[in-house]
Structures are given as C-alpha cells and as structure tokens.
Amino acid sequence: MSKLIIAGGYPLHGKVRISGAKNASLAILCGALLAEDEVVLENVPDISDVRILLEILGTMGVKVRWLEEDTVSLRSPQQITEEAPYELVKQLRASNLLLGPMLARYGRASVSLPGGCNIGVRPMDLHFKGLVSLGAQLNLERGCIQGISRRLTGNRVYLDFPSVGATENIMMAACLAEGQTVIENAAKEPEIVDLANFLNALGARVRGAGTDLIKIEGLPCLKGGRYSVIPDRIEAGTFMVAAAATRGDVLLENVIPRHLEPLSAKLREANVEVWEGEDTIHIKATALQPKSIDIKTMPYPGFPTDMQSQMMSFLSTVPGTSIIIENIFENRFRVADELKRMGANIKVEGRMAVIEGVPSLQGTKVKASDLRAGAALVISGLMAQGETEISNVNYIDRGYANLEQKLTSLGARIRRT
C-alpha cells in the first residue's frame, strides 16, 4: 500500500490548474447511459473513482475510450448487462447513480449497495422514494438493489432533505419518463446544474436546476453529444485552504469563483486575502495573521461538508477558538483524532468540534479515514514541523488528480512510497 511522505514547513507559492469535478463527472458518466449515440466528455479528472466507474460501465457493455488525457468517449449499447459487479461497485458511493438511468433506459437494474468512504450512514430512502413514485419496482436482496420498470411515468416528488444523489437519480430517470416530473426541495449544488446542462445537451428538457424546484419533461429517447465538465470546486477549495494553512500565495486557474463563494467568504472572515478573477482565484495568507472562525456545514449554497475536514486542519494552528458544526455526515470528525496525534487541540462533542489554535503541528504517522480526511492530513503535513507519513492514500486518490505533481509545482516537498 503506498504512502505519502511530506516534509512540512514550506509555504505554497505559484499557479495551479484545477481539474474537472469528480462529483459532476460521476453523475454525468452515469447519465451517459441514457444516450442512444456517442457521448464525448471533456475535462474529466483522472482519479480512481472515474476509472472504477468507467470499468463498471465497460463490464455492463458500454464502449469506453479515452480520446485524450481528460476526454472520454462512451457509447451505450441497445441491450445492457444490467448487473453492476459488486467488487467494483463497493469501491465507490456514486455507483448508486446507475440506478435511475438503467431503469429509465433499460427497464432493469441490479446494483449492489454502494460503498465509498465511511463518513456516515448514507441511506438511500430518498432515491427509492423518487424512483418508486415514477413507477419503478425496487427490492433490496442480499445487499443488492434489484429494480424493474416499464416505461417510467412522470410524477411530483418531494425530497424530505435536498439530497444531491437522490436529485440526480430522479432527474436522470425522469428524462425518459412519460410526462412531467417535478422535484420539490431539490438539491442546488453546482454539480446538479452541470448534470442538467449535460442532459439538455443530449436533448433532454430539464428546467430549474440550481433552484429547489426542478421540472423535467420526459422524452422517448436522448441523442448523443459533446460536453465539458465544470471544474472541481472541492479540489480548488483544498488548494485554497492549503495555501492559507501554509501561509502561502497561490493562483488557482480553471475555477468558477461563484461556486467557491461559501469557502471564500469564510477564508476572508479568517483574515485570508481572496481575489476573484473571471476563472481564477488568487489566495494570499502572507500579510495578515489569520483569526479563528465558526463554520456550519449546510447544503449548497451553505458551507460544503466536503471542505470541513480541510478547514479543521487549517484552523488547528489559527490563534483563538474556532467551532465547526457538521450537519451532513455524522462521521466526518474522525480526522480530529489524527490531527490530535500531530499536536492539534480539538474537542469533539457529537456534531460539534471545538478547536483551540496551537502554534504548530508536528509531523508523525497518520492514517486517512476518508477522502477529505486524507486531504486534511495532507494540509496538516504541509504545515507541520518535520515529516508526516500518510497511509490509506487510496482514499485520497479517489478525488485528487495528480496531487503530488500539483503540490510539488507549488513548492511542497511531497513524495509517494
């Protein structure tokens, strides 16, 4: 198993180009199953989640070809092997997004309950509720979701919570349903808007994505098309926080600053300088002394849960008391134990973490418990005194393309063993 070794204490300086969004790519790759003709996707990140999903699609009969480093072509057949293999599905959460497109286009689906990071219970009741209300029959048999349907029928679906995955699954399924589907209390994340734009590029009729009311007019079929995925706001955010934590000065290229507003606002509140360009963000933490802040994770446009762990690392050396409340995933404070091993002073009480800033962290051996916990440990390693050795790097590889190369180009001392 590989490890990341970081020699800490070098502020990040320079420019970095942000890759395409993991969460948008994963949903869109599943959505490609809906298209009768070839789909070409640009700006797809080279991360393990994407590679595994492409392998799953390949075993189901989809013809997958990389055309360039970040461009992939997919051709879904008329008939599909409807079983998504457990060995692959268990490795990524987003495999649950195969369900809606498979039922809508092929009328059958057999998808093992997804795995992924252990950040909480992550039920799928809202996905089920939505797909069943469109007419699908779903059963859970020995850890596997078995679904069958005739042509789905549009309906009104109210989501008790604005779940990203449930909104995506229902939206994709509704594109081929008969009549109109309305999703109320829909999630508003930028990745939802990107998926809707992709579906519309295939000829679908999705309106209202980005608001809490999405309307979909179903069609008998969707054609192919070419589409470019949005930049990854969480990768971008991770570099912003790494720049702040190391008291560095970094320019991010290929970003949509608006998507990062919830994070930029909090960093400014913490005395970090953030300037937004058209598709760039410049972040500077060299001039002012950072100050403590409070954070609550919320659905978009609230502060993203996927940036919470990285902020915890940063705040662990910011003078004063910071408070983080995690409202989305109950196990996302597990990283606090590893940060404490590096000298951080963090108390966790249920969904609240209280962080007393310490002057510095010390490098040691630590273990990633999930993707963003891994990113948080990389940030801690970059700012710590001495050497940090991070294991369970496979979690980090789920979501960060060329992480070592990008950090090295910014002056970090990081290598993989």
Ligand SMILES: CC(=O)N[C@H]1[C@@H](OP(=O)(O)OP(=O)(O)OC[C@H]2O[C@@H](n3ccc(=O)[nH]c3=O)[C@H](O)[C@@H]2O)O[C@H](CO)[C@@H](O)[C@@H]1O
């Ligand atoms: C591949 C992908 O896009 N992953 C993202 C997606 O995950 P994911 O789509 O799994 O997250 P959801 O928005 O569905 O989950 C949010 C909350 O809703 C709950 N819930 C969800 C579904 C359901 O049927 N019932 C239910 O109770 C979850 O337990 C959680 O507490 O959105 C999360 C929240 O922004 C991000 O952290 C993940 O990076």
Ligand SMILES: C=C(OP(=O)(O)O)C(=O)O
């Ligand atoms: C939780 C995440 O992803 P997933 O939903 O794929 O586990 C994440 O990206 O932080």
